[in-house]
Amino acid sequence: MAIRRQSAILGLLLAPATLFLGVFFLLPLLIIALFSFLTPGLYGGVEWSFYHWNYGRIFGWADGIMEVFEPVYLRILWRSLSFAALTVLVTLLLCYPVAFWVSRLPERSRLFFLFLITLPFFSSLIVRLYAWLLILKPTGFLNSALMGLGLIAQPLEILYTPTAVVLGMVYVMVPFMFLPLYAAVDNLDRAQVEASMDLGANRVQTFLKVVLPQTLPGIMGGAVIVFIPSVGNFIVPDILGGAKGLMIGNLVEQQFLSARNWPFGSALSMVIMSVVLTVLLVAVTRARKTGAGHA
Amino acid sequence: MKTQMAGLALALSLTAGAAAAQETLSLYNWGDYINPEVLTKFTEETGIAVTLDTYSSNEEMLAKIQAGATGYDIVFPSVHMNDIMLKLGLLEKTGINAHPDFKNIDPAFLRAKEDPAGEYCLPYAWGTVGIFYNEDVTGPITGWADFFAIPEKTGAKITILDDMREVLAVGLIMTGKSVNSADPAEVQAAADYILSHKAAVTAFTYEVPAMLTSGDIAAGHFFVGGNVFFTEMPNIKYIIPAEGGTMYQENICVLASAPHKENAQKFLEFYLRPEIAALNVAQQFNGTPNIPANELTPDFIRSNPNINVGPETMARLQIFEDIGAALKIYDRAWNTIRTAQ
Amino acid sequence: MDSLLEIRGARREFVTPEGDRIAALDGVDLDVGAKEFVTLLGPSGCGKTTLLRAISGFEALDGGTIRLGGADLTALPPFRRPLNTVFQSYALFGHMTVARNVGYALEVAGVPKRRREAEVAEALDKVGLSGMGARRPGQLSGGQRQRVALARAIVAKPRLLLLDEPLSALDRNLRQQMQIELKTLQDRLGIAFVFVTHDQEEALTMSDRIVVMRAGRIEQIGAPRDIYRRPRNRFVAEFIGETNLFPVTVDRVEGPTALARTAEGVELLLPAAGRKPGEAITAILRPTDFTLADKGIPGTVRSAVYLGSDLHLFVAPAAGGPEIRVTARDGQAAETGAAVHLAHDPARVHVLEGG
Numbered sequence: 001m002a003i004r005r006q007s008a009i010l011g012l013l014l015a016p017a018t019l020f021l022g023v024f025f026l027l028p029l030l031i032i033a034l035f036s037f038l039t040p041g042l043y044g045g046v047e048w049s050f051y052h053w054n055y056g057r058i059f060g061w062a063d064g065i066m067e068v069f070e071p072v073y074l075r076i077l078w079r080s081l082s083f084a085a086l087t088v089l090v091t092l093l094l095c096y097p098v099a100f101w102v103s104r105l106p107e108r109s110r111l112f113f114l115f116l117i118t119l120p121f122f123s124s125l126i127v128r129l130y131a132w133l134l135i136l137k138p139t140g141f142l143n144s145a146l147m148g149l150g151l152i153a154q155p156l157e158i159l160y161t162p163t164a165v166v167l168g169m170v171y172v173m174v175p176f177m178f179l180p181l182y183a184a185v186d187n188l189d190r191a192q193v194e195a196s197m198d199l200g201a202n203r204v205q206t207f208l209k210v211v212l213p214q215t216l217p218g219i220m221g222g223a224v225i226v227f228i229p230s231v232g233n234f235i236v237p238d239i240l241g242g243a244k245g246l247m248i249g250n251l252v253e254q255q256f257l258s259a260r261n262w263p264f265g266s267a268l269s270m271v272i273m274s275v276v277l278t279v280l281l282v283a284v285t286r287a288r289k290t291g292a293g294h295a
Numbered sequence: 296m297k298t299q300m301a302g303l304a305l306a307l308s309l310t311a312g313a314a315a316a317q318e319t320l321s322l323y324n325w326g327d328y329i330n331p332e333v334l335t336k337f338t339e340e341t342g343i344a345v346t347l348d349t350y351s352s353n354e355e356m357l358a359k360i361q362a363g364a365t366g367y368d369i370v371f372p373s374v375h376m377n378d379i380m381l382k383l384g385l386l387e388k389t390g391i392n393a394h395p396d397f398k399n400i401d402p403a404f405l406r407a408k409e410d411p412a413g414e415y416c417l418p419y420a421w422g423t424v425g426i427f428y429n430e431d432v433t434g435p436i437t438g439w440a441d442f443f444a445i446p447e448k449t450g451a452k453i454t455i456l457d458d459m460r461e462v463l464a465v466g467l468i469m470t471g472k473s474v475n476s477a478d479p480a481e482v483q484a485a486a487d488y489i490l491s492h493k494a495a496v497t498a499f500t501y502e503v504p505a506m507l508t509s510g511d512i513a514a515g516h517f518f519v520g521g522n523v524f525f526t527e528m529p530n531i532k533y534i535i536p537a538e539g540g541t542m543y544q545e546n547i548c549v550l551a552s553a554p555h556k557e558n559a560q561k562f563l564e565f566y567l568r569p570e571i572a573a574l575n576v577a578q579q580f581n582g583t584p585n586i587p588a589n590e591l592t593p594d595f596i597r598s599n600p601n602i603n604v605g606p607e608t609m610a611r612l613q614i615f616e617d618i619g620a621a622l623k624i625y626d627r628a629w630n631t632i633r634t635a636q
Numbered sequence: 637m638d639s640l641l642e643i644r645g646a647r648r649e650f651v652t653p654e655g656d657r658i659a660a661l662d663g664v665d666l667d668v669g670a671k672e673f674v675t676l677l678g679p680s681g682c683g684k685t686t687l688l689r690a691i692s693g694f695e696a697l698d699g700g701t702i703r704l705g706g707a708d709l710t711a712l713p714p715f716r717r718p719l720n721t722v723f724q725s726y727a728l729f730g731h732m733t734v735a736r737n738v739g740y741a742l743e744v745a746g747v748p749k750r751r752r753e754a755e756v757a758e759a760l761d762k763v764g765l766s767g768m769g770a771r772r773p774g775q776l777s778g779g780q781r782q783r784v785a786l787a788r789a790i791v792a793k794p795r796l797l798l799l800d801e802p803l804s805a806l807d808r809n810l811r812q813q814m815q816i817e818l819k820t821l822q823d824r825l826g827i828a829f830v831f832v833t834h835d836q837e838e839a840l841t842m843s844d845r846i847v848v849m850r851a852g853r854i855e856q857i858g859a860p861r862d863i864y865r866r867p868r869n870r871f872v873a874e875f876i877g878e879t880n881l882f883p884v885t886v887d888r889v890e891g892p893t894a895l896a897r898t899a900e901g902v903e904l905l906l907p908a909a910g911r912k913p914g915e916a917i918t919a920i921l922r923p924t925d926f927t928l929a930d931k932g933i934p935g936t937v938r939s940a941v942y943l944g945s946d947l948h949l950f951v952a953p954a955a956g957g958p959e960i961r962v963t964a965r966d967g968q969a970a971e972t973g974a975a976v977h978l979a980h981d982p983a984r985v986h987v988l989e990g991g
Contacts, residue, residue: 042619043383044354044361045361066620066623070630070631076634138511139510159498160497191725192727194721195727195788196744198714198715198723199741200744209744213731214730214731242498243457244498246630246633257354258626260354261626
């Protein structure tokens with residue numbers, strides 16, 4: 001009796017958390033999973049009958065009449081993953097040294113810098129990307145400045161190229177990479193760096209053997225946080241890429257907003273989610289393995 | 296979200312000016328597709344406060360209504376979407392065609408196949424999709440062939456719209472097919488035409504007015520409404536391509552789920568008045584199905600043959616229809632176009 | 637003298653956030669012999685840690701030189717200096733096993749794996765951690781980590797080992813045990829240790845010589861007994877061990893003994909050598925220098941602290957003035973409030989010239 005009452009109280013106490021997770025996380029996910037196996041309605045929405053061609057279209061068992069298998073979807077997915085990986089790499093190379101520099105600033109400058117890093121969160125992404133469009137276009141600020149200085153004769157072709165897409169993605173993702181990296185670098189045990197040098201390791205050896213392994217959790221954290229939204233991003237390729245290189249995110253958006261094919265969009269989402277989840281699991285397992293020794 | 300906030304803000308400001316016992320009307324329209332003065336005037340005359348939310352494609356609007364968005368009274372679907380929404384039972388019968396002022400409407404604009412008499416929706420406005428070009432850079436051009444040749448000839452840049460059906464329509468026009476073709480081979484041929492010119496195209500984008508003004512591009516595929524940005528720039532011209540172009544028409548429809556059907560009815564009747572339709576045209580630079588309104592529009596609009604088109608130009612224009620399941624063919628073709636290197 | 641480490645005129649200034657200049661090292665000269673255990677002792681901020689970091693290379697000098705075995709180290713980066721450090725926090729590499737920690741110096745020097753493993757085993761054996769190589773630092777106790785840090789620092793067989801308050805994190809029992817072990821290890825290795833501490837008891841226990849520092853300067857260098865019995869000044873006297881300081885005036889000299897008196901009238905006997913009546917001096921007596929007797933300085937026990945074998949008394953002299961600290965043997969009747977007399981041997985009084 002007492003036990004039953006206890007578990008009832010426990011259930012009541014846990015109810016808000018369960019409800020929260022259920023409503024904001026599990027339920028939407030279940031709806032997407034369900035829709036991905038339903039028949040597309042002619043004018044959007046779904047018809048309530050089982051339909052596996054949504055996946056067939058992507059992976060190759062389409063009937064060839066109503067649904068056609070095209071390797072283009074896997075190619076788009078691959079392209080998106082590559083861009084996301086490149087974004088991770090560039091943000092990492094950019095933020096890593098800066099994190100060290102910031103962690104050595106006096107407290108007030110440090111807080112100011114961290115404030116600057118989070119400043120973009122206070123304004124709309126679209127507005128900020130349009131600002132980049134103004135900077136990068138042939139008559140934009142960048143080209144005017146470079147031509148004004150006599151560094152180039154012809155405007156650089158950046159806008160509406162893959163370079164602009166990577167640049168935009170890097171710009172959007174830098175804060176997400178910086179903050180976990182900074183936390184790791186700030187937590188770095190300086191005494192261990194000194195111990196390494198004291199034991200005869202030069203700066204390169206010390207970096208590779210002590211600093212890098214110790215900041216690896218931060219690197220992994222930043223990489224995961226940058227990678228996931230980068231895979232699905234469709235705004236940057238649209239605005240800065242001139243919509244010329246289709247990303248998986250654009251494809252999903254298009255299924256809902258112009259092709260009226262919700263189930264196919266859901267199936268694509270499920271595929272992205274599985275890929276990202278796999279990447280995440282691998283990253284977490286590896287980070288845990290290397291981080292196991294940290295006291 | 297942002298547009299909802301903007302709508303809320305507009306609602307609040309209009310509310311402040313209106314009477315205490317508040318009547319409201321909620322519009323869901325394309326972005327920048329109604330003259331704000333029309334709304335102000337409506338509120339002044341009727342005391343009904345208006346809120347405005349915006350969308351950027353028919354499908355976005357449809358998806359939102361289908362997903363159960365409530366609270367909207369009036370939407371502005373294109374003709375083919377008007378048909379779809381009627382088939383889906385999303386629209387309310389208004390009997391607007393029984394109003395005495397309905398005689399102002401040119402019957403040629405009763406294009407919705409499911410509503411041939413105008414019992415549901417009121418034809419709102421129409422326009423063309425053509426080419427804006429900077430004549431100083433490109434010289435005179437007459438149509439799509441000239442347009443796609445600009446980059447090679449002058450080294451300048453061109454853009455086309457980031458819109459599946461508009462882009463494939465260009466390909467279908469150039470291969471001599473209907474823009475509503477449901478034949479996979481024809482759509483594929485259209486895609487091939489676009490693909491053969493993809494390298495010449497800098498971007499698929501709606502940023503035409505700004506980029507053309509700054510000189511970043513020399514020509515762009517865009518809506519006639521873009522003329523509003525170039526009234527002071529005589530070197531920027533607009534043409535309806537000689538090979539043919541598309542036209543669009545939106546109707547004012549009342550949703551079956553509208554919470555303020557009476558106010559919506561008042562708005563439809565309000566918009567039947569020629570001076571109101573003309574007020575809208577003066578700011579929007581597009582066409583109106585309201586015959587007497589055409590006499591009230593500003594001179595420079597009425598006298599521009601590319602805006603106020605004559606019958607022979609009209610004959611070159613095609614309008615999108617609902618193509619049902621064939622949309623899938625277009626989606627595939629569009630993906631091919633956008634992924635090609 | 638044949639010294640291993642020679643420091644000459646070492647100077648280092650810091651600028652405080654307020655903009656003041658502080659001399660962390662203000663002209664330090666120091667020699668350390670090849671097999672010597674030297675302790676740098678002083679309150680925090682005295683410059684002892686700066687001096688240690690200057691030797692290891694983590695702190696650059698503004699002036700002066702540091703030589704090791706005749707070679708000038710002054711301009712070398714830490715990783716080029718043939719000496720090693722045991723850090724206060726141990727600074728073990730958390731992501732490596734104990735064995736890899738210990739073998740780190742050999743690993744970065746490119747010593748082949750086979751030889752490395754043998755030397756790691758030997759170093760672990762020396763510190764009593766045989767067979768612990770596969771563990772991670774996080775799985776060890778504080779004392780074990782201390783030993784790993786030690787093994788890591790001696791594996792490359794440096795001629796000089798620097799130790800930066802390595803015992804401060806250990807509890808008292810372990811600390812005392814480690815003090816003995818460290819001293820034994822140093823004897824066995826036959827290398828020089830420079831040890832930093834602020835704990836004077838630790839310094840007295842282990843050192844061959846103690847360097848007492850204050851405000852960037854060396855106050856006194858000497859063997860523990862020297863420092864304890866013959867402090868050069870009031871600061872050293874007060875810093876090392878419990879002390880009674882008596883500012884006195886010499887009253888008269890009688891044969892080998894002189895009689896001196898504090899302003900309040902407490903009378904002390906001291907060696908007569910060199911004393912003249914009327915001169916003002918400071919007489920230093922350690923608590924163990926007093927015994928409870930029938931005659932001597934009369935006073936009252938204000939408090940008695942029991943310390944196991946000893947009894948620590950605070951005695952207020954009848955004449956007045958500060959309380960005198962006395963170590964009495966347990967069993968002597970000296971409860972709080974008891975009237976006692978404090979006797980002392982004049983020969984054990986250490987005199988500082990001047991009041």
